[in-house]
Amino acid sequence: MNLEEVKHFLNDNKENADVKAYLEELSAVSADKVKGFLETDEGQKLIRPKLDQHFTKSLETWKANNLDELVNAKVKELYPEETEEQKRIRKLEQELEKQQKEAKREKLMNTAISYASEKGLPTDIVAYFLGDDEETTKSNLSTLEEKYHAAVQQAVENKFKENGRTVEPGGGGSGQGGNLDIGSLAAEASIRK
Template sequence: MNLAAVKKFITDNKDNAEVQAYLGELSAVSADKVKGFLDTDDGKRLLQPRLDSYFNKGLETWKANNLEALVAEEVAKRNPAQTEEQKRIAALEKALEDQKKEAQREKLMNLAMKQASEKKLPTDIVGFFLADDEEKTTANLSKLEEAYTKAVQAAVESKFKENGRQINQGGGAGNANIKSIQEMAAAHNIRNQSQSN
């Protein structure tokens, strides 16, 4: 029998119960047939949008039910709530640290004032040259001394260029000998120190 004969037989006997039962078996969907179809490219294209839809719906449900609690738990784990005692201890530690920093700054200020006085530098600007430690503060003061000395030298040379080696006092100051700028700075420092005491 060829295919055309089989088709003719099925068409002629379509009302026969046995033929209908056989055709029903042939057209019945089985798990193996469905699985075979879904493994093909056409099956994947048919199934993927449905899978994505179910996944997205499940993810949104999970987020609504669990995400906020998980985030809150993680935040609490990373930033544990402090007891009152822990808060007091933290405040005391901060106060102690602040006191240490202030004592260190005062120590550096005293050192810087002493060095500035010895080098006849203006002491009222020493606070601007304080650093985190003694070594850096001393280095800053050395830079100030260098710049200050250059400025004093430039001012002295300027006066000499204007008037020669004899500087004439103008404006009725009455003092024929003018003090050097460094001596004036030292006098200024002494005046400031006596006023602060």
């Protein structure tokens, strides 16, 4: 009997109970058949997404349950807790550093105020121009001096222009060329009133 005859016989007798039982036995899934299928490329394509999904879920569960503990243990290993003595030392060091910064700032402020006084600058705004060191502070105050004196000069010139006088650079005040006497100043003052 050849294969075609067997197929024809099975097809003709598919309603027979013995043939049904035999066909079910042939088509039944066994562990060996499944294992053989899963080792093929087609089987790998079928099972790989399921395995990845299961692994991802397992990893997330593990992270939720164990990762924080492991991280905390490693942090404690790398950075052990301070003893009371170490805490006191750290606090003292911080206080000392703070006092040094305050002393440095106070010294810098005193230097800046005396520098501003020498240059005729307002001393109440000196704190805004303090730098990290004396050199930077003096540079900041020099810039302030330039801008401040330029603004004062501009304000004086504008005031004189409002009153009808022109200001000559380095001039003596009334435009007379230098020699002023009290009489000419009094005459000028009476004209303005």
